[in-house]
Amino acid sequence: MGPVEATTAARPQPRRRPLTERRRREAFRLLWRAGFGPRAGDVERFAKMTRRDAVYALTRPKGQARLSGPEPRTAEGKALAPNDLYGHDHLWWLDRMVRSNQPLVERMTLIFHDWFANSNEKVDSQRLMLGQNELLRAYALGSFTELFRAITIDPAMLVFLDGVDSQDGSVNENYAREMMELFSLGADRGAYTEQDIRQLGRALTGWTADYAEGQGWINFRYDAARHDKGRKTVFGQGGNYGWEDAVTLCLDNPYHPSFFAEKLWRYFMPMPADAATSKRLADVYRGSGRSIRAVVEAILLDERFYSGPAMVKPPVVYVAGLLRTLGRGIDTEDWVGLATSLGQRMFYPPNVSGWTKDRWLDTSTYKGRWDAVQSALAPTLLTPRKGHSRNPESADEALQRALAALGSPPLTGPTRDYLIGFSARVAGARRPRRGPGPGLRAMRQNALRQLILASPDYQTA
Amino acid sequence: MSDQSCHCNGFTRAKLLRDAAARAGEGLPTIEPGMPLPAGTGLSRRRFVFGAGALAMAVYGANRLLPGVFEEGIARAAAADPQGRVLVSVFLPGGIDSLTLLAPTGDPNYKKLRPKLALPAGQGFPFREDSRLVWHPQAEALAVLHNEGKLAVMPALGYEGPDQSHFTSRHYYEVGATDAQLRIGWLGRYLDAVGTGDNPLQGLSLNGALSPTLAPGRVPVAALDSPAAYRFAAQGVDDPVLSPMLEAIGGLGGLPTPGSEPDLAQARLIAGASSRLVGQLRPLASPSDGAPSYGTPVPYPPTSDLGGRLQAIAAMIGLGLPLKIVTADAEGLDFDTHAEQAQNLPQRIADVGGSLLAFQRDLEARGLADRVLTLVWSEFGRRPEENGSGTDHGAAGLGFVLGAQSSGGMIGEFPGLATLDEGDNLRMTSDFRGVYAGLLEQWLGADASSVIPDAARFARPKLVR
Numbered sequence: 033m034g035p036v037e038a039t040t041a042a043r044p045q046p047r048r049r050p051l052t053e054r055r056r057r058e059a060f061r062l063l064w065r066a067g068f069g070p071r072a073g074d075v076e077r078f079a080k081m082t083r084r085d086a087v088y089a090l091t092r093p094k095g096q097a098r099l100s101g102p103e104p105r106t107a108e109g110k111a112l113a114p115n116d117l118y119g120h121d122h123l124w125w126l127d128r129m130v131r132s133n134q135p136l137v138e139r140m141t142l143i144f145h146d147w148f149a150n151s152n153e154k155v156d157s158q159r160l161m162l163g164q165n166e167l168l169r170a171y172a173l174g175s176f177t178e179l180f181r182a183i184t185i186d187p188a189m190l191v192f193l194d195g196v197d198s199q200d201g202s203v204n205e206n207y208a209r210e211m212m213e214l215f216s217l218g219a220d221r222g223a224y225t226e227q228d229i230r231q232l233g234r235a236l237t238g239w240t241a242d243y244a245e246g247q248g249w250i251n252f253r254y255d256a257a258r259h260d261k262g263r264k265t266v267f268g269q270g271g272n273y274g275w276e277d278a279v280t281l282c283l284d285n286p287y288h289p290s291f292f293a294e295k296l297w298r299y300f301m302p303m304p305a306d307a308a309t310s311k312r313l314a315d316v317y318r319g320s321g322r323s324i325r326a327v328v329e330a331i332l333l334d335e336r337f338y339s340g341p342a343m344v345k346p347p348v349v350y351v352a353g354l355l356r357t358l359g360r361g362i363d364t365e366d367w368v369g370l371a372t373s374l375g376q377r378m379f380y381p382p383n384v385s386g387w388t389k390d391r392w393l394d395t396s397t398y399k400g401r402w403d404a405v406q407s408a409l410a411p412t413l414l415t416p417r418k419g420h421s422r423n424p425e426s427a428d429e430a431l432q433r434a435l436a437a438l439g440s441p442p443l444t445g446p447t448r449d450y451l452i453g454f455s456a457r458v459a460g461a462r463r464p465r466r467g468p469g470p471g472l473r474a475m476r477q478n479a480l481r482q483l484i485l486a487s488p489d490y491q492t493a
Numbered sequence: 494m495s496d497q498s499c500h501c502n503g504f505t506r507a508k509l510l511r512d513a514a515a516r517a518g519e520g521l522p523t524i525e526p527g528m529p530l531p532a533g534t535g536l537s538r539r540r541f542v543f544g545a546g547a548l549a550m551a552v553y554g555a556n557r558l559l560p561g562v563f564e565e566g567i568a569r570a571a572a573a574d575p576q577g578r579v580l581v582s583v584f585l586p587g588g589i590d591s592l593t594l595l596a597p598t599g600d601p602n603y604k605k606l607r608p609k610l611a612l613p614a615g616q617g618f619p620f621r622e623d624s625r626l627v628w629h630p631q632a633e634a635l636a637v638l639h640n641e642g643k644l645a646v647m648p649a650l651g652y653e654g655p656d657q658s659h660f661t662s663r664h665y666y667e668v669g670a671t672d673a674q675l676r677i678g679w680l681g682r683y684l685d686a687v688g689t690g691d692n693p694l695q696g697l698s699l700n701g702a703l704s705p706t707l708a709p710g711r712v713p714v715a716a717l718d719s720p721a722a723y724r725f726a727a728q729g730v731d732d733p734v735l736s737p738m739l740e741a742i743g744g745l746g747g748l749p750t751p752g753s754e755p756d757l758a759q760a761r762l763i764a765g766a767s768s769r770l771v772g773q774l775r776p777l778a779s780p781s782d783g784a785p786s787y788g789t790p791v792p793y794p795p796t797s798d799l800g801g802r803l804q805a806i807a808a809m810i811g812l813g814l815p816l817k818i819v820t821a822d823a824e825g826l827d828f829d830t831h832a833e834q835a836q837n838l839p840q841r842i843a844d845v846g847g848s849l850l851a852f853q854r855d856l857e858a859r860g861l862a863d864r865v866l867t868l869v870w871s872e873f874g875r876r877p878e879e880n881g882s883g884t885d886h887g888a889a890g891l892g893f894v895l896g897a898q899s900s901g902g903m904i905g906e907f908p909g910l911a912t913l914d915e916g917d918n919l920r921m922t923s924d925f926r927g928v929y930a931g932l933l934e935q936w937l938g939a940d941a942s943s944v945i946p947d948a949a950r951f952a953r954p955k956l957v958r
Contacts, residue, residue: 091733118634123592153827156825168920194832194883197831197881197882197883198831198880198881199881202879202880202881203880204880204883204885205831205833205879205880205885205886206831206885209657209658209886213658213660214660219656219661219673220656220661221661222671226657226916229657230842234698249931252954283577296813302755302756317737341753341754341755341756341757342757343756344756344759372701373537373702373718375702382824383586384659385660388702388705391702391703391705391708393697393759393760393763394702394703394715394716394763395693395700395715395716395717395766395767395770396701396702396703396715396716396717396880397701397702397716397725398717398763398764398767399723399725399767403726406726406727406728409728409729410728413728413729414727414729415774421564435532442747444757446748446749447748450741450744450745450748451741454737454738454741454744456738457737458733458734458738462658472733472734474729475730475734476734478728478729478730479727479730479735479737479738481732481739482727482730482738483741483742483745485740486742487745487764488746488748488757488760488761488763488764489745489757489760491760492754492756492757492760
């Protein structure tokens with residue numbers, strides 16, 4: 033992990049330390065919530081910046097993303113085949129989360145994968161899903177107008193919400209409903225009626241594709257003959273609407289800006305936006321010409337982002353963060369099965385509303401997180417020979433060493449005290465006078481590292 | 494069920510009975526021997542065994558540290574209620590098409606609304622209470638249960654002002670009210686009223702994630718994927734560090750959290766519950782090789798996830814674990830058949846029917862049938878008028894109450910297709926909140942008014958014998 037200020041977190045010295053400690057905590061939170069946690073040196077770098085500079089460093093990346101660190105491999109040393117091999121789609125993206133120097137771009141791609149949640153369970157083509165993934169990445173911090181237009185006619189979306197199956201005379205409402213309910217306006221707010229859904233469904237007709245045995249869906253195209261050319265009435269206005277009009281109608285609906293603002297807010301904050309915040313963010317959104325970046329910056333600069341309560345880390349963020357913290361790349365396919373245990377397998381959200389964000393943790397997914405830590409730590413487990421120190425090592429020192437190996441993450445006081453107590457208890461178990469021998473010290477280190485990374489504290493940021 | 498693509502040669506009762514007879518001579522088969530260790534832990538079996546063996550110490554150690562919290566609470570719960578009743582909730586996600594499962598071939602409007610998808614007359618199995626309806630050929634298992642008087646059928650379950658959003662309508666069913674703001678599931682609210690702080694198994698979701706129906710406000714509940722594999726592995730840690738390390742999961746979970754940190758409080762609550770759950774599930778894990786120790790007296794559909802979950806429930810109740818409320822949702826079976834309905838729906842119907850029949854036979858073989866009642870529901874039915882190759886979201890849909898103590902028969906009537914609601918959907922003839930209140934009162938002996946908002950407004954059908 034490089035030379036980290038291992039003692040800073042635990043032994044604040046009276047002079048200027050409190051400021052440093054607060055800034056480190058803010059850096060941790062920003063890096064976790066607007067990315068995938070820190071890599072070596074990130075916390076120290078961000079802690080030196082003003083809040084605004086730190087946020088802009090994430091929201092205004094320059095040029096193409098650079099991937100640094102070991103190339104992704106299977107345990108057998110083979111390169112990934114993301115379009116073709118089961119699970120390699122997940123690994124390919126996890127690798128970008130771990131290695132990109134533009135983590136917020138990946139995080140926004142993840143947010144929009146949840147926002148426009150399509151599952152390969154139905155699309156049945158890793159190639160189409162990865163194509164959609166590139167689309168989401170391209171617009172991740174750009175214009176929501178452009179993103180919404182592009183996703184509406186994205187091949188995976190056309191398959192997932194049955195656009196390819198909808199035509200004049202037999203309209204399939206699936207996309208029409210979700211484009212308003214989940215993507216742009218929200219249910220139960222009075223923004224639209226059931227009648228609007230049916231009319232909008234007619235406007236969206238015309239897209240199609242061919243299904244070829246062995247190839248899946250191909251030849252995505254707009255076929256004017258399949259389009260319902262009749263007059264439609266949406267939101268009380270009539271017209272001969274087509275699919276582009278459908279997008280514009282939703283975006284121009286007066287309920288859209290507040291929907292966008294409140295939905296985006298909840299990806300970064302553990303509490304809903306209050307009315308004043310919603311209005312302020314909606315104004316930013318309108319005023320910026322529907323710029324995603326502008327609203328993200330407003331959220332990340334909100335005082336409550338730093339002073340408010342901690343928020344549970346989404347499972348894939350947690351896993352990518354473990355690997356970043358440990359400086360480890362993708363070197364096993366185990367992360368695919370583990371993703372399911374943790375409750376977030378990329379490209380397989382449970383349904384079109386995405387993952388259930390306010391219930392990431394339960395007894396099953398918590399065990400998944402424990403198992404993920406076991407896998408993450410496996411290559412660096414200590415043995416009496418490996419990593420053994422001559423120092424008899426007090427309980428406190430043992431905790432410091434474990435924290436330093438993990439980038440010195442902040443812990444709450446009660447957790448720190450509990451772990452010191454644990455450290456003392458296990459050391460005294462056999463040789464209370466002489467202190468723990470090398471075998472016991474190695475086991476104690478392994479246990480402390482596991483407990484820190486699996487602790488309730490570390491599940492949140 | 495092995496050849497799901499061939500509708501003419503699917504699951505039949507005769508086949509099930511033959512299979513059951515063939516296996517009976519072998520004694521109780523164990524559960525599928527290849528049942529996996531926790532996915533992706535990267536641990537060898539031996540390592541895992543080591544972890545499992547150490548677990549017992551952890552639990553006993555924890556018991557010494559915190560006297561009375563773990564096993565006494567569980568033992569108390571189990572001993573207090575050895576004949577306790579269990580309610581199982583099975584959710585069919587996506588909105589199952591009731592007009593395929595129980596097809597109104599005798600309704601003159603059916604062919605007009607479903608020119609491509611209507612079940613042809615003469616197919617399927619008769620439905621005793623209404624000659625207009627027939628069970629789909631792939632629903633034979635349900636027809637068998639219904640004819641035995643063990644499956645009560647609600648042909649038009651719903652509520653006034655039906656919402657055609659998956660998420661809104663499902664949410665209403667989950668919280669037991671047409672209220673988008675409620676955050677606690679109706680079964681979670683029941684457990685909050687009668688449950689205890691030391692028995693996570695009182696509410697169990699067998700889907701790998703907590704079902705919102707069961708989300709409580711106060712008491713701990715459990716979510717599991719594979720109950721027999723629930724334990725915390727520990728590489729590179731051995732005696733004497735191991736026991737305190739596993740205790741520390743519960744210890745860190747038990748730390749006090751200020752009210753201003755709800756997510757941290759939740760993380761600690763879950764860690765504490767997870768630690769407790771390991772102890773509760775110990776009877777399920779074989780001490781020698783980490784494989785599940787429970788078998789099944791009857792075969793389940795071999796590839797069905799739902800069947801596997803129901804099988805685990807029967808085994809857990811059989812082992813005396815103190816289950817009260819269990820959710821076993823049919824996740825993985827998508828009933829949102831907007832397209833290609835005729836190709837996809839029949840095999841999913843067969844999966845659900847075959848799993849429920851096997852579950853009932855399993856409970857009967859174990860002598861548990863009088864203790865378990867199962868509610869089967871979906872967030873809505875589908876629109877009577879087809880859309881091409883599929884159907885869009887509708888309103889009233891199917892519900893079942895399964896069990897030896899179920900009233901059987903039909904609850905509410907089939908409203909017919911001549912008059913639809915203002916959205917051209919099926920009209921409801923029984924309200925889901927009346928069904929919930931009836932289950933609470935007649936099966937669980939609870940006060941429905943403390944669980945279901947405005948419970949007095951809804952008529953209770955007779956659901957229990």
